[in-house]
Amino acid sequence: MVDSSRQRNRLPSNLPQLQNLIKRDPIAYRDEFMQQYQHYQSLLELLIHSPAQDSPHFSEILMFIGQVMRCYPEELSSYPEQLKQLLQTHSSLLHPDVRITLCRVLILLRNKGMIEPSFIPEVMESSESSDSDMDWRNEEDDLHLNL
Known part of the structure; x- marks a missing residue:
């Protein structure tokens, strides 16, 4: 049997497991969440300096953060x-996979009632690149399916 201290040391690298535990007991896993x-x-700062990198x-x-925001x-x-x-500042420079994930997280937050429905169109309108607008249209279709 794995003792709890060894299990806790492994949690930060296993985000799905940590997400599950946080949703069950947010107070007990607050330190692990804050570490993430x-x-x-830190990753955000790196991305801002090099937005095109996947x-x-x-x-x-x-x-992960979008999933546990309510906690x-x-x-x-x-x-x-x-x-x-x-998205407003770097949409035309972001790697497409990162941009799509940002869209998905915002849609997730909207579906969970964590942001106002008007928040997403504001971001869409401020997005500079036509490529980004295409991603939003595809994600917006998913949003309507999820409502």
């Missing part, structure tokens, strides 16, 4: 705005 949130902030781990952590509303109050700013 700090990692997200970052599968950044995409994974974006979705830490105070800590993540600025998260949707950060995503919006990233």
